[in-house]
Amino acid sequence: MIDGVKIVLELFFFTTIFSIPLGIGIAFIRTSKNKVARGITSFYIWIMRGSPLLLQMMFLYYGLPLLSDKLVFDRMPIAIIAFSINYAAYYAEIFRSGLESIDKGQFEAAHVLGFDKFTMYRRIILPQVIKRVLPPISNEFITLVKDTSLVYILGLNDLLRIATAASNREASLMPFVYAAIIYLLMTAILTKLLSMVEKKYSYYI
Secondary structure: OHHHHHHHHHHHHHHHHHHHHHHHHHHHHHOOOOHHHHHHHHHHHHHHHHOOHHHHHHHHHHHHHHHOHHHOOOHHHHHHHHHHHHHHHHHHHHHHHHHHOOOHHHHHHHHHOOOOHHHHHHHHHHHHHHHHHHHHHHHHHHHHHHHHHHHHHHOOOOHHHHHHHHHHHHOOOHHHHHHHHHHHHHHHHHHHHHHHHHHHOOOOO
């Protein structure tokens, strides 16, 4: 079970640090004036959100080697890549809605005050965006913890796969109960941490 938890935490960590910056970058492109770039990112989001994550992992793991011998990856990197590009699409839409919810007058006021674009986003826009998108991002974090169980299709010894093997070996459902308790504990801890972050940003309008 401990080995399974390590897989869950590793996948959660790397997916988060890769998918959120990628999602923010795509969100900025989605709100830009470049129609071609907006069209490409819209298509990407449609593909990622419209097809199951399980199929995306299978395509990357089994399909890429058919395209080139240089596109053969181990199971964990494939899982991280699949999860990252999938969740980035969801984060992109979340951050896009957050950016578009900011009143245009605040952008104009920042320009009048002489703020450069980087300072404007860092000190004025993004703090408000983060405050507004925290609830949906928190939901995605919780979903991510549970979605890690999908990596069983790649043969990784995640928590659910280990519980399944133990259940078959012992002819008992208790391993699944233990796995459920561990998932509940992880989501409870994550929920508490996210609640603390929301309180930190509660002073923003």
